[in-house]
């Protein structure tokens with residue numbers, strides 16, 4: 001009995017040593033994270049729409065290939081955070097999820113499969129930084145490059161995508177599907 005009590009105290013002390021966020025910090029990071037994700041999505045989407053107008057998927061895919069990551073990095077610099085878009089069904093291997101992101105993706109996939117709400121998550125990550133995660137939902141305007149091949153994605157578009165991303169897994173989505181996640185790290189000033 002004594003032993004149990006001691007172990008309990010030990011675990012309680014240990015967990016109080018690890019950093020945790022207060023309720024109001026979680027709220028603040030949730031608002032900030034959502035704002036950064038939304039601004040980045042707008043910037044990516046706006047430029048994409050222009051390219052689609054100019055020359056369809058044929059122009060837009062090479063554009064995404066060279067510009068999606070630099071745009072994300074530019075926004076990260078602006079907000080002083082790290083921004084990543086990642087997925088369980090990847091197009092670009094450079095966006096591959098790390099261990100923590102895989103767990104988050106699995107959680108959202110479960111919630112999605114059970115029709116439960118997929119709310120943003122804020123937690124302290126392995127490196128001790130506040131981290132924001134939120135689902136990326138597939139919209140109608142995404143179907144031309146992520147929808148079903150032969151229906152939304154023309155065979156011609158598919159072969160263009162295939163030529164840039166031979167290992168592409170990011171087609172076959174329907175409107176409203178879970179496409180991936182935002183993963184935003186708030187960098188703490190070093191103490």
Ligand code: HEC
Pocket residue numbers: 045048052056057060061064065066068069085086087089090091092093095136137138139141142143144145146170179180181
């Ligand atoms: C013109 C084609 C096109 C359209 C339209 C498009 N995407 Fe993509 N998407 C791409 C390409 C190409 C990549 C790979 C970009 C890169 O190299 O970083 C990509 C990558 C992604 C990624 C990063 C993860 C991964 O698999 O590499 C996410 C998330 C994503 N798209 C979501 C969306 C959403 C949501 C929409 C609609 C709002 C959308 N895309 C519209 C072509 C498109």
